Amino acid sequence: MTALRAPEAYTAPVEDYLKAIYEIERGAGAAATTDIAQRLAIAPASVSGMIRRLAEQGLVAHERYHGVRLTDDGRRVALRTLRRHRVIEAYLTRALGYAWDRVHDEAERLEHAASEELIDRMAAAVGEPAVDPHGAPIPTREGEIDDRDHSALVELEPRRWARVVRVSDDDAARLRYLGELGLVPGARVKLLDRAPFGGPIRLRVGGRECAIGPALAAVVGVEAEE
Amino acid sequence: MTALRAPEAYTAPVEDYLKAIYEIERGAGAAATTDIAQRLAIAPASVSGMIRRLAEQGLVAHERYHGVRLTDDGRRVALRTLRRHRVIEAYLTRALGYAWDRVHDEAERLEHAASEELIDRMAAAVGEPAVDPHGAPIPTREGEIDDRDHSALVELEPRRWARVVRVSDDDAARLRYLGELGLVPGARVKLLDRAPFGGPIRLRVGGRECAIGPALAAVVGVEAEE
DNA sequence: CGTGTGATTTAGGATATCCTAAATCCTGTT
DNA sequence: AACAGGATTTAGGATATCCTAAATCACACG
Numbered sequence: 001m002t003a004l005r006a007p008e009a010y011t012a013p014v015e016d017y018l019k020a021i022y023e024i025e026r027g028a029g030a031a032a033t034t035d036i037a038q039r040l041a042i043a044p045a046s047v048s049g050m051i052r053r054l055a056e057q058g059l060v061a062h063e064r065y066h067g068v069r070l071t072d073d074g075r076r077v078a079l080r081t082l083r084r085h086r087v088i089e090a091y092l093t094r095a096l097g098y099a100w101d102r103v104h105d106e107a108e109r110l111e112h113a114a115s116e117e118l119i120d121r122m123a124a125a126v127g128e129p130a131v132d133p134h135g136a137p138i139p140t141r142e143g144e145i146d147d148r149d150h151s152a153l154v155e156l157e158p159r160r161w162a163r164v165v166r167v168s169d170d171d172a173a174r175l176r177y178l179g180e181l182g183l184v185p186g187a188r189v190k191l192l193d194r195a196p197f198g199g200p201i202r203l204r205v206g207g208r209e210c211a212i213g214p215a216l217a218a219v220v221g222v223e224a225e226e
Numbered sequence: 227m228t229a230l231r232a233p234e235a236y237t238a239p240v241e242d243y244l245k246a247i248y249e250i251e252r253g254a255g256a257a258a259t260t261d262i263a264q265r266l267a268i269a270p271a272s273v274s275g276m277i278r279r280l281a282e283q284g285l286v287a288h289e290r291y292h293g294v295r296l297t298d299d300g301r302r303v304a305l306r307t308l309r310r311h312r313v314i315e316a317y318l319t320r321a322l323g324y325a326w327d328r329v330h331d332e333a334e335r336l337e338h339a340a341s342e343e344l345i346d347r348m349a350a351a352v353g354e355p356a357v358d359p360h361g362a363p364i365p366t367r368e369g370e371i372d373d374r375d376h377s378a379l380v381e382l383e384p385r386r387w388a389r390v391v392r393v394s395d396d397d398a399a400r401l402r403y404l405g406e407l408g409l410v411p412g413a414r415v416k417l418l419d420r421a422p423f424g425g426p427i428r429l430r431v432g433g434r435e436c437a438i439g440p441a442l443a444a445v446v447g448v449e450a451e452e
Numbered sequence: 453c454g455t456g457t458g459a460t461t462t463a464g465g466a467t468a469t470c471c472t473a474a475a476t477c478c479t480g481t482t
Numbered sequence: 483a484a485c486a487g488g489a490t491t492t493a494g495g496a497t498a499t500c501c502t503a504a505a506t507c508a509c510a511c512g
Contacts, residue, residue: 048461096347109339121322272470274491
């Protein structure tokens with residue numbers, strides 16, 4: 001429960017590692033070296049080195065050969081960075097007319113340079129959004145986040161209507177395609193049927209029909225309608 | 227006349243050095259190691275090292291023991307960075323309600339992270355401003371800049387009216403004080419009289435009178451009215 | 453219950469940036 | 483024209499981040 005350093009005191013790589021560890025932890029409990037390496041496109045050996053430094057700073061707990069977990073401090077830094085990232089994404093789309101597939105890279109750089117004041121002003125200017133353009137929840141200034149899980153479109157029962165709540169944002173081309181199909185947060189979607197053996201999944205989105213593969217359907221989070 | 231690298235290819239320190247050299251060159255012809263060091267608050271020995279690297283990249287021409295000058299490439303990078311800095315300052319004040327004494331530090335960090343697209347969108351959103359909140363000219367997208375010099379308030383003839391066109395932006399407290407006095411770009415000012423031996427300079431600014439020292443009056447750029 | 457394979461760490465380097473201390477250079481003044 | 487003092491560069495280090503190659507570990511399977 002040490003006082004966190006000022007935001008500027010953490011380097012961009014440190015913030016990126018903590019964000020990655022946060023995301024991996026959500027799915028896997030502990031973040032393995034290889035998973036971090038893959039997510040950040042960095043050699044595993046480099047990750048080992050960074051993990052040592054993060055542990056020395058009390059941002060992660062490291063059990064040798066068994067991955068890392070964020071400490072409370074580490075989680076706070078991760079959530080602060082996530083808040084910045086997502087507020088920036090929301091601001092760029094709502095206030096500056098960015099396409100939703102162009103905001104990720106911009107936010108990835110700005111999140112390390114923006115002050116708390118800027119983030120708060122941006123958030124206020126677009127009405128304190130709760131989610132970013134891809135449906136990801138925005139942590140509050142106090143570090144709280146809506147961490148409920150969604151089911152994926154691929155898991156939806158046939159003939160059921162659902163609402164898209166979130167899409168994965170780390171591939172611009174994929175985002176553009178989802179946008180063309182109308183698979184954006186808020187859209188209503190019905191799973192018509194699913195071909196076996198990884199075959200196409202037919203959907204009704206708004207008034208149109210389309211078919212997508214299971215890999216794509218796995219990155220679309222939905223909430224089934226009652 | 228090599229093609230410049232993408233903006234992201236220059237590190238933040240490199241951009242900072244080039245900006246500093248640009249500003250120093252405007253006054254002095256060539257930028258001396260010590261001047262660069264002082265402006266960036268860095269040891270002269272470190273500047274020597276960076277100068278070597280900048281020269282290797284063709285961004286500056288270095289004559290040993292006689293300072294550096296920007297090459298055409300170096301000037302382009304400097305002006306691009308300056309454009310970013312000033313567009314960001316203008317945007318923060320006009321679109322996000324920042325006080326004019328808070329924008330410098332924020333811009334100093336964001337200028338290294340903002341894409342060309344972001345800068346262009348920001349500039350468009352606040353009406354393609356020609357100057358930043360402190361009156362400094364904003365280079366165009368093509369790298370052109372209004373580089374006319376102004377006379378300083380301290381040099382104004384007594385009893386003459388002038389218009390403030392620019393103030394130095396590198397000290398927030400000073401900026402706040404100038405703001406309180408009404409000495410902001412666009413303000414009309416009349417030099418009433420000047421005490422000798424570095425004594426106070428009495429002014430009429432708008433409807434009020436005030437007196438400032440010559441050091442402060444030296445950082446206020448003015449244009450005498452006909 | 454040994455063993456191989458994949459995960460992880462260590463060893464040894466490279467780069468960019470900064471520092472202090474010690475040389476070296478330049479120039480204006482005597 | 484020599485020299486002192488200030489400016490500049492070199493020498494030697496520190497830190498953070500990344501890399502490849504080699505060693506080491508853990509666990510599941512035969």
